[in-house]
Amino acid sequence: MQQTGTERVKRGMAEMQKGGVIMDVVNAEQAKIAEAAGAVAVMALERVPSDIRAAGGVARACDPRIVEEVVDAVSIPVMAKCRIGHITEARVLESLGVDYIDESEVLTPADEVFHLKKDDYTVPFVCGCRNIGEAARRIGEGASMLRTKGEPGTGNIVEAVRHMRMVNQEVRQISVMSDDELMTEAKNQGAPYDVLREIKKLGKLPVVNFAAGGVATPQDAALMMELGADGVFVGSGVFKSENPEKFAKAIVEATTHYQDYELIGRLAKELGSAMAGIDISQLSLEDRMQERGW
């Protein structure tokens, strides 16, 4: 008998993406550039985060026509974003055959209280997190993959670094906690007890955790790998750079060989300028996408 949509199949899909780069694309042409550069998947969306930031207004799930165009253009997996809590956007993306859905704070939330109950779906989900409480709640809801929230569309790596360090530090703390400390930790973090028990048993998160939100250079991608990311999402970084093809290839290579500094230096030398960056302190609290999600 063949069973689809099992936890192992959904989490396993993310395991296969490890050590790779997932790139935001807004059309088939960009998807092909990403695939040719060695991306392990593409994320289809209507606008990259920096443009969402610039445009303002409500950011929704991608037009199904773009999703279909991208699905037809490449043989690597296609991911797409839906708004937090938007059951129907998620179901529509699932019916379009996307391979992974990102319930994402980059889009305007549809629900300011509840996230999707993601284990109801056959398609797997990835969600953003800043700390172990957010990570464990998303896993508890059925997310099969995590990523740092970072601060999307800023070209500033500082928030992704903060979130990766925080989650990994908390995982280490939980791994050495005694059993009788775990329930209070669950209470303090607002984290499901069972998920914390699983983290303690494994000594690591039970799902893959990628870096996202602010990766703008090959050095940024390598830094996140150094800090323990399983792989890297690049949003605005690729197609807002001077030479997207070269840039995409350089990010892929820097992610694979993140400790080969000579290589990374060589890659960086050949690139034009990266996207312009934004200092996080210039963003008001309501402009910070990372504050979305509960």
Added chain:
Amino acid sequence: MVMNVGILALQGAVREHADLVEACGHEAVPIKRVEELKYIDGLILPGGESTTMRRLMDRYGFTEALRRSSLPMFGTCAGLILLAADVTDRSGGHLGKLDITVARNSFGRQVDSFEAQLDVKGIDEKAEAVFIRAPHIVSVGSGVDILSETGGKIVAVRSEHHLGISFHPELTDSTVFHQYFIDMVESHAAETTR
């Protein structure tokens, strides 16, 4: 004797393979550069994205080095595609180690990915098989032994010291496939030193 089993570590589920090699009592060696191939007795090509792996293999000289290499090799999912002589939707295969034709993503998209229990020739217990956007083997040449099928599709084959399977034993706790491959590596090592 402890075998050094390399795992091509350009992208994909490297650690999971390493854990199972170590659970069999052997040494797992992540391989990121061609020079490192000389320290190993056999090589695992892990699951991941075959398109991505191939691009990185070309860039770092692995494609040529592995075509020439006489190492025993074991490919899972994307690794199976890399070992095949032919792939249905591209002209020219990758490493050509197994005289087979594979079709990629042939069970559908991720929502169609599945688990099943399989009978595998040469392995006594039912194997837990996790298929993720998996390829299948459309046809085999002479000298290729079919080890397993599911739903009328060939999903595991062996030819001399090359083993290729469509699914992911590295996502289970079972060491049966890794032990099977290590046995192949050991007999190959014994033959070449004789």
